[in-house]
Amino acid sequence: xxxxGSLTDEQLRFFDTNGYLVLESFSSAEExxxxxxxxxxxxDGFDGASAAIFSTKDHRHAKxxxxxxxxxxxxxxxxxxxxxxxxxxxxxxxxxxxxxxxxLHELDPVFKKFSFSANISSLFSSLSYKRPxxxxxxxxxxxxxxxxEVVPHQDNTFLYTEPPSCTGLWLALEDANKTNGCLWxxxxxxxxxxxxxxxxxxxxxxxxxxxxTFDQKDFVPLEVKSGDLVVIHGDLxxxxxxxxxxxxxxxxxxxxxxxxxxxxxKIHLSHSMEIS
Ligand SMILES: O=C(O)CCC(=O)C(=O)O
Numbered sequence: 001x002x003x004x005g006s007l008t009d010e011q012l013r014f015f016d017t018n019g020y021l022v023l024e025s026f027s028s029a030e031e032x033x034x035x036x037x038x039x040x041x042x043x044d045g046f047d048g049a050s051a052a053i054f055s056t057k058d059h060r061h062a063k064x065x066x067x068x069x070x071x072x073x074x075x076x077x078x079x080x081x082x083x084x085x086x087x088x089x090x091x092x093x094x095x096x097x098x099x100x101x102x103x104l105h106e107l108d109p110v111f112k113k114f115s116f117s118a119n120i121s122s123l124f125s126s127l128s129y130k131r132p133x134x135x136x137x138x139x140x141x142x143x144x145x146x147x148x149e150v151v152p153h154q155d156n157t158f159l160y161t162e163p164p165s166c167t168g169l170w171l172a173l174e175d176a177n178k179t180n181g182c183l184w185x186x187x188x189x190x191x192x193x194x195x196x197x198x199x200x201x202x203x204x205x206x207x208x209x210x211x212x213t214f215d216q217k218d219f220v221p222l223e224v225k226s227g228d229l230v231v232i233h234g235d236l237x238x239x240x241x242x243x244x245x246x247x248x249x250x251x252x253x254x255x256x257x258x259x260x261x262x263x264x265x266k267i268h269l270s271h272s273m274e275i276s
Contacts, residue, residue, distance in 0.1 A: 005123030012126065019190030019236035022222065023123075026229035031114065032173050035252060038110040039139050042100060046076050048093045053078050068200075070102045071136060077101075081146040098148055101138030105254060106273055111137060115254055120169070121275050123231070127167065130260035132275045135159055135166075139173075140251045142181045147243030149181075152214050155255060156194045156234035157207075164194060165258040166234035173250040177223045181243035183230060184219040190235035 004026050007015070015021040052066045052075075066075065082089055082096035089096050105115035114120070115134050124132035136159070141147065159166040176182035196209035214237060222230055232238060243249055259274065 003119050003122040005119040005121065005126065007123065007126035015127075015231060015233070018185075018187040019233035020185050020187070020222065020238075021231040022224055023229040023231065024225070025227050026119065027114070027171055027227045029227065032171075032227050034110050035114060035139075036173055036250060038108065039100065039250075040094075042074065042108070043076075043094050043097060046093065046097075048089070053080055053082075053098075073103055074100060074107055075102070079141075079143055079146045080148050082143075095143055096146075097141055097143070099138045099140045102136040104139060104252075105134045105137035111139075111252070114171075114252070116273070116275055120254075123169075124167075124256065124275055127231075129165075129167075129256070129258045131258060132256050133259045134254055134273050134275065135257050136255050138253050140249075140253055142240070142243045142249035142251070144180075144246045144248050145244060147181050147249065149242045150240045151211070152237050152239040153211075154190075154194060154235050154237055155232065157196055158198050159234070159255050159257060160194075160197050161257050164234050167256050168230075168232035168234070169254040169256065170230040170232060171252045171254075172224045172226050172228050172230075173252060174226050174248060175224070176249050176251065178221050180245045180247045180249040181240050182224065182249070183222040183232075183238055183240050185222060185232070185236055185238040186214065186218045187220060189218075189237040190233040192235070194235055195237075 004023060007021075011021055011023075069075070077098045077100070078089075078096050079098040082091070082098075084090045104111035106112065115137060155166045155168045156164045170183060174180075195212060196207050198205055198207055219239065224230060256275070
């Protein structure tokens, strides 16, 4: 049997038309368990203090160095709604963390094994990448009751290369559905190019264009099972809603760029790692 990442012509056509693709049962139950268990250990070892809040609504995390330094380490970010009026966590730290990132692929053996597996490598061969490199990795919790929304965006806005080359990989580590905050995407939206870019300069970060209003009727839910992988074109408009349900929705997200001809110094590459 060909590796799970080796795409058929039909899958490539679907990806080209829609800008996303779901690869069912990409990861085994053992692989998923290994990553979930490892994250439990990492959270156990987290002191609960050295962290920032992550919010895609106001991008407050991008206003301090903690976020940018996290490209080189394993940092913890809290949910916006994790804190009470007294400034203390309302629940245990393991139910308060929004995500952990962004160098899990580089620094942690369990996440490294997945990120550089033969399946991932064959996926990027199928997508005709010449020198694919993982530029960031994050474990997203989408906590029960408080899991924050992720507003509509394109990954190329944040991980810009010339020409654009980012592909997102989103591995479900639990079943994801409309109730617990699955991904939603506008099929075909990747055909319209990049809407806006995040610019980082001496004044901090800003966007070159405002975020347009999208018609929610254009989004389709990407409901998936644990172990399924969603492949996301860098120009695909996607989002996820708040998780108000009592069930978490863990996922691992990797972003991969092609370093062969694309990189023009716009993003910090020193912590990207090539997929052989
Ligand atoms: O997990 C989510 O809800 C959103 C993740 C996402 O948009 C991404 O990884 O690009």
